[in-house]
Amino acid sequence: MKEINRILTIYDQLDHAQRKVALATVVYVEGSAYRRPGARMLVSDDGRWEGAISGGCLEGDALRKARQVMLDGKPMVVRYDTMDDDANSLGVGLGCNGIIDVFIEPIDPADPMNPVALLGEFSQLRDRRVIATICRKTPGLTIKEGSRFVLTEQLTDQVPGWLQQDMELVMEVGKPLTSIIPLIGGMVEVFIERLDPGIELVIFGAGYDTIPLTRLATEIGWRVTVTEDCIAHLAPKRFPEATCLLYADANAVTDKLVFTDRTAAVLMSHNYNYDLAVLTKLLPRDVPYIGVLGPRKRYEKMKAHWERMGHSFSPSILGRVHSPIGLDLGAETPDEIALSILSEVKAFFSQRNGGFLTDRPGPIHERVTFDEEIVII
Incomplete structure (x- = not known):
């Protein structure tokens, strides 16, 4: 909640008549990474940013990509492969041993369904909700990258049937989900996360x-x-x-x-x-x-x-x-x-025991596979 509130504060301070804004969100992680899916970074075209998508390794490159997104007005998914400690394509030795997908999108302040507006609504209502974001799609589909659907604990008919089951699953288990869903005429990649009001x-x-x-x-x-x-x-x-x-x-x-x-x-x-x-x-x-x-x-x-x-x-x-x-x-x-x-x-x-991480067998973060097409990260 603190990071979300900081992003909202900075966003409200910007003069949107003069400044363009983009939001970078971690939507997929394979292996190890400093931040998990749902981590966010708000970027303005004057180089100001708030939040983080890594421990400092990826922010510089994401900032450059965000400027391109703001210029083009089109979202993109950027993949960072940190599996190889010797790889130095980003100018730093990452060594996180993971693959991270970051969805970077321009923000339209006039759109009530833009991601920052939805975060503001969540912060105000402090409810539990699930948000599904279309990150990628095959050409020809009319749905747009960046389209969002919201599921709260109140009944609604605004969620399409092909997303209902996955969103209800995330509402139940609380783990973010990256899913590739076949539709008539193509496929979409969707990032689904549950937002909790915090302790x-x-x-x-x-x-x-x-x-x-x-x-x-x-x-x-x-x-x-x-x-x-x-x-x-x-x-x-x-x-x-x-x-x-x-x-x-x-x-x-x-x-x-x-x-x-x-x-x-x-x-x-x-x-x-x-x-x-x-x-x-x-x-x-x-x-x-x-x-x-x-x-x-x-x-x-x-x-x-x-x-x-x-x-x-x-x-x-x-x-x-x-x-x-x-x-x-x-x-x-x-x-x-x-x-x-x-x-x-x-x-x-x-639901942890508070012991030493060095004594914990397996990965720090839980990974659960539900079926061949749905992976909980």
């Missing part, structure tokens, strides 16, 4: 150690709500990066919040009674991740309290609680603890 962090407690957690979470592009029952702790100058500051009593705060399947709730008030009251209200709510700062015996004390009070929570509900919270990084300072907490939250939503 929303709700922090209960506004103490000293909440400040670095808020700062770091917003730095990586998460939306952060900080809530507390002491209004003095919620001074905006303490949390200038927070998306929302909410003053509310522990027994009423959950009724004032909206929880989604991307919400992580973190309790770190250092007030046992406050955390107990909030957690008791949170557990019946559909919050996928709940973290409680403090030693294990503190959470065990809460469970003993529920048992005495006759509260009964199923193992599946209690399984959403992480206490102690965070990955085992040896964190000591508030900033290190913030890193540990955010690392665990990210690992949870990515």
Whole structure:
């Protein structure tokens, strides 16, 4: 989300009466690459760019190609083959051991279906959606390169039948898809990706150690709500990066919040009674991740309290609680603890165990093949 929002900010700052703009998007990766399908770079004809499609190796050449696209007004797919460490056709030794296809297209600000406009709509609505982009086609087909179709979780008849199944598949599994689809009179290559609104962090407690957690979470592009029952702790100058500051009593705060399947709730008030009251209200709510700062015996004390009070929570509900919270990084300072907490939250939503990549067998990024014509990257 952060990269998308930065691209939108730069795009809005441009004078489109004077400047031409292009968007470069990674649409296919074979082997290893620094960025995955869906990585974007916005380029203007004065050489300004925002975003990245690699670790810095491809941007210079993509910038030159983007200028040609803006001049011609026609999109193109550029293939970068970095399999050979000794290949130096781009003037740099890439050594990524991968093949990367980048779709570079001119942006028409007057077209409501241009890619930046669709990203802006997604950023505003914060919904989950799938976007299919026609990257290449055989001559004679009337459909244009750069044509797009959008599928949201709301029913629509705007997606053609020949794309419906693939787009629904990407909506379900979340992995981007590059597919070659036969049509009457030719074939099209389509890049299909799912856009997710990103993680929303709700922090209960506004103490000293909440400040670095808020700062770091917003730095990586998460939306952060900080809530507390002491209004003095919620001074905006303490949390200038927070998306929302909410003053509310522990027994009423959950009724004032909206929880989604991307919400992580973190309790770190250092007030046992406050955390107990909030957690008791949170557990019946559909919050996928709940973290409680403090030693294990503190959470065990809460469970003993529920048992005495006759509260009964199923193992599946209690399984959403992480206490102690965070990955085992040896964190000591508030900033290190913030890193540990955010690392665990990210690992949870990515369905990873948070271990060392050097110990991970196989590729870093999952690759799943569904059939001979559809490859999930």
